[in-house]
Amino acid sequence: MSNYKVLVSKLGLDGHDRGAKVVARALKDAGFDVIYTGIRQTPEQVVEAAIQEDVDVIGVSILSGAHIHHVSRLMKLLRERGLNVPVVVGGTIPIPDVPRLKQMGVREVFLPGSSLKEIINVVRRLAEEKRRAEQQA
Amino acid sequence: MQSSKPREAYLNSLIERAVGGDRAALGKLLTVLERPSRDSGIVLRTLVKKSGRAHVVGVTGIPGSGKSTLISKLISVYRSWGLRVGVLAVDPTSPLSRGALMADRLRMQRHATDPNVFIRSIASKGFRGGLSLAALAMIEALDAAGYDKIIVETVGVGQAEVDIMHAAHTIVVVTMPGAGDDIQALKAGVMEIGDIYVVNKSDKPEADQLLEFINFALETGEIGSGEKWRPLVVKTSAIMGTGVEELAKVIEKHLEHLVRTGRFEEKVESRRLMLARLFALRIVEEKVEKIIEAHKREVSRILGESDDPYTVLEALIEKGLREL
Numbered sequence: 476m477s478n479y480k481v482l483v484s485k486l487g488l489d490g491h492d493r494g495a496k497v498v499a500r501a502l503k504d505a506g507f508d509v510i511y512t513g514i515r516q517t518p519e520q521v522v523e524a525a526i527q528e529d530v531d532v533i534g535v536s537i538l539s540g541a542h543i544h545h546v547s548r549l550m551k552l553l554r555e556r557g558l559n560v561p562v563v564v565g566g567t568i569p570i571p572d573v574p575r576l577k578q579m580g581v582r583e584v585f586l587p588g589s590s591l592k593e594i595i596n597v598v599r600r601l602a603e604e605k606r607r608a609e610q611q612a
Numbered sequence: 613m614q615s616s617k618p619r620e621a622y623l624n625s626l627i628e629r630a631v632g633g634d635r636a637a638l639g640k641l642l643t644v645l646e647r648p649s650r651d652s653g654i655v656l657r658t659l660v661k662k663s664g665r666a667h668v669v670g671v672t673g674i675p676g677s678g679k680s681t682l683i684s685k686l687i688s689v690y691r692s693w694g695l696r697v698g699v700l701a702v703d704p705t706s707p708l709s710r711g712a713l714m715a716d717r718l719r720m721q722r723h724a725t726d727p728n729v730f731i732r733s734i735a736s737k738g739f740r741g742g743l744s745l746a747a748l749a750m751i752e753a754l755d756a757a758g759y760d761k762i763i764v765e766t767v768g769v770g771q772a773e774v775d776i777m778h779a780a781h782t783i784v785v786v787t788m789p790g791a792g793d794d795i796q797a798l799k800a801g802v803m804e805i806g807d808i809y810v811v812n813k814s815d816k817p818e819a820d821q822l823l824e825f826i827n828f829a830l831e832t833g834e835i836g837s838g839e840k841w842r843p844l845v846v847k848t849s850a851i852m853g854t855g856v857e858e859l860a861k862v863i864e865k866h867l868e869h870l871v872r873t874g875r876f877e878e879k880v881e882s883r884r885l886m887l888a889r890l891f892a893l894r895i896v897e898e899k900v901e902k903i904i905e906a907h908k909r910e911v912s913r914i915l916g917e918s919d920d921p922y923t924v925l926e927a928l929i930e931k932g933l934r935e936l
Contacts, residue, residue, distance in 0.1 A: 503711040513718035523724040529639040
């Protein structure tokens with residue numbers, strides 16, 4: 476079976492990419508195929524990249540405070556395109572916003588201090604889930 | 613295991629949708645082609661009936677020479693000419709973790725939402741020949757889906773990547789100031805295979821010196837594939853956007869040359885032969901691996917204990933193949 480494929484992206488006007496790079500590298504070291512799109516991406520660019528690369532999981536990092544705005548647009552676009560790719564969000568997310576993001580369909584939110592091990596495990600579980608669902612379809 | 617009828621119907625509908633412009637279907641189709649299997653064989657059977665039109669441009673050169681940025685600018689030129697562009701960007705798989713961090717796409721993301729551009733990253737990993745097999749199969753898919761230019765980006769190291777380059781109609785070798793002297797330019801390898809050489813980052817000092825080294829290498833040897841195409845050298849600065857339109861025009865010149873000399877179709881033929889060959893080799897390799905796995909102990913002793921290891925191994929494999 477081929478490696479699980481993850482898109483790592485920075486949504487919105489936000490150049491703080493150390494976190495995203497550390498996570499991308501950790502996923503590579505854990506045996507994932509990681510596609511890193513870099514900073515200042517629009518939700519449209521993230522969705523299109525996910526389609527063209529046929530990824531198993533989308534991970535977005537946001538440290539700008541605009542997570543509610545960008546993520547709701549991202550989730551809407553994914554629904555419109557009929558894309559069943561699990562989304563995880565990481566960054567400086569105030570705790571009260573976590574349930575709101577999950578309500579939008581985000582599968583997991585990683586707050587500052589999250590361990591790489593935890594991130595890797597969640598991403599792997601979500602990727603497994605998606606492949607299994609696809610096989611049954 | 614034979615591909616079941618419903619599976620075949622699914623694959624056929626995937627091809628139909630992908631060729632009809634459904635990008636999600638094309639993304640899925642490329643995933644099917646990532647590894648050789650009955651499925652990918654069935655898909656290729658249909659694809660090759662629809663492909664053979666696209667101009668495949670290989671872009672190769674050392675890491676950091678600016679290939680991805682250059683390709684992004686080249687896409688802009690092609691789009692201004694009204695052409696549709698597919699990109700296959702190869703990045704290395706870690707020999708340690710077997711994972712990959714692919715970031716060629718990062719330089720091209722401005723084109724992500726253009727419905728006439730399709731970019732796919734490929735990890736170089738897996739089994740021997742796996743990379744070339746995946747890339748060659750994906751070329752057929754993008755070609756069948758109506759992309760006019762298919763740009764294949766690799767770092768051009770190792771046999772697999774050289775195989776991919778041989779499948780390209782036009783090979784563009786990208787180099788940059790500081791990458792070596794005139795002796796480097798004379799060495800065997802990547803500096804022999806180009807139809808076009810690009811001195812990128814020409815906004816930096818020493819670009820003209822590199823240009824001279826390359827011209828020296830081209831003038832002193834019979835470089836090229838014996839097709840009477842004299843390799844051309846172009847200076848670019850991808851980041852500033854200079855020289856890119858000229859590069860695009862030089863690539864067109866090479867395309868005209870290929871069409872005029874009948875080499876265009878020949879290259880499509882040889883690309884498919886290579887694809888079928890790699891497919892066949894993979895089938896054999898899988899079987900041989902199974903046989904060796906089943907006779908591990910015996911095989912590990914052959915070198916030390918047999919008088920004629922070659923013949924013993926050959927007999928073991930032939931016997932195993934009959935029994936499989």
